Amino acid sequence: AQSVTQPDIHITVSEGASLELRCNYSYGATPYLFWYVQSPGQGLQLLLKYFSGDTLVQGIKGFEAEFKRSQSSFNLRKPSVHWSDAAEYFCAVGRGSGGGADGLTFGKGTHLIIQP
């Protein structure tokens, strides 16, 4: 079965500093990978996705992620964070042989704190 590991429960970053959130997945075939963000009291918003092709994908709000098959990783990055980036971030992998037809399996999330 698919699984997603986000090793960092909390990360604190100073405003303006760079950010990298780690994500490792377990999946037998080529995975469909996603990053979602959840602000307090809100639903999940899609930041970016990887299905195939270029392993560096760009998303909304200045985020990007790189798929590394050899490391089974899909880390999320941002060169300079803003206070409004404080939120919970979830990495997810598509379930099932269709790469997501059966929904998504989520990691436990990383809580991002921004220091002024």
Place this chain on the structure above:
Amino acid sequence: DAGVIQSPRHEVTEMGQEVTLRCKPISGHNSLFWYRQTMMRGLELLIYFNNNVPIDDSGMPEDRFSAKMPNASFSTLKIQPSEPRDSAVYFCASRPGANVLTFGAGSRLTVL
């Protein structure tokens, strides 16, 4: 596009009561998913529908939980009877033919 609409946003009830959560997916999306979010277990897939038909309900925790999708624009998740351990945020998500889920704002359930 109003997005995925869930109601109620907040529900407080007493143990043993019936709870019904509602979801209106985005028009044209043919798949609908119910997730539960708790601190301990994170986001868990409870059940999903394709073209109004339940495909996989293996994530439904107990017989106390049931879900229906009578038509393409409406789904319910029912808990009867409710227990304090059911307290969580319940999310509905829908998806068109592509693999991107769009989530609703969630229904926060508190069972006293």
